[in-house]
Amino acid sequence: MREFSVPERLGVFGLGVAVAATAWPYLTDTTGLRLPCPLRSLTGVPCPGCGLTTAAVALVRGDLAGAVAANPLIVGLAVLTAAVPPLLLLRASGVLPPPVGWSDRARRRTGWGAGLLAGASWLFQLHRLGLG
Template sequence: MNGDNHRVDASPAQDAAPPPAGPPPYAPAPVPASRLRRLATPVGVLALVVGAFGYVGTVDPNEPGHYPVCPLLQLTGVLCPGCGGLRSAHAVAHGDLATALGANAVAVVGYVVFAVVWVLWMVRASRGEPLRIALAPAYWWGVGALLLIFAVVRNLPFGSALAP
């Protein structure tokens, strides 16, 4: 050693070239998914829903002991917006729409909304388009307000027709 103090700068090099923009030239182009693969998820979701409705259609929620009691109803005696949903699903599975509406009308509306969204999902998936449902926060607040009004009205004497 000659005694000279040479310092090595540990900072990154100032004259380093910036990384190239975009994907590297050797990256293969993305391959579009096949139609069967695009439809697999919505078909799988439908299979789960049909299985759930099949189970609820087979195991009657009107007979005690098959399903747990709603915790809100058990603790407070207040019907939540979902109370009667299983009985409604049981009635829908048996094709009894009047009984389904009497058990929980909001649940029946939910089944219809699911069906519409599922069909939209299938159409878009078959075209290779993503399912994007972007609702403004005001719509979500409106849905919440309707559920709250439904829950309150079904617990009042004049709204007993909405109770399961």
């Protein structure tokens, strides 16, 4: 069985997020169930992922401005989600080769990039919620 690349895994995760974001409003409206951010509930400080559920629901409903206002990271996830199915199809049909493992340097750089992105998201959330 072939390994999946990180972007492929994120894209498949995004498909799951889209399904959940479609069902979430119905679930919350009918049951009253809410899942607040544990960090924000305990400390009042948002996490870098705060607003992602709101952003995903807004994006599924076609409200791009609302999605970006809640958490701009959703745009990157949406792009990966849209790009991955054709990529997987092309790889499965043999048109594209399987992914190649990343070098240690590429993994380090990606880790730093993800950390910087999380930091920027956190600053955005602090500003959006008037805490920074």
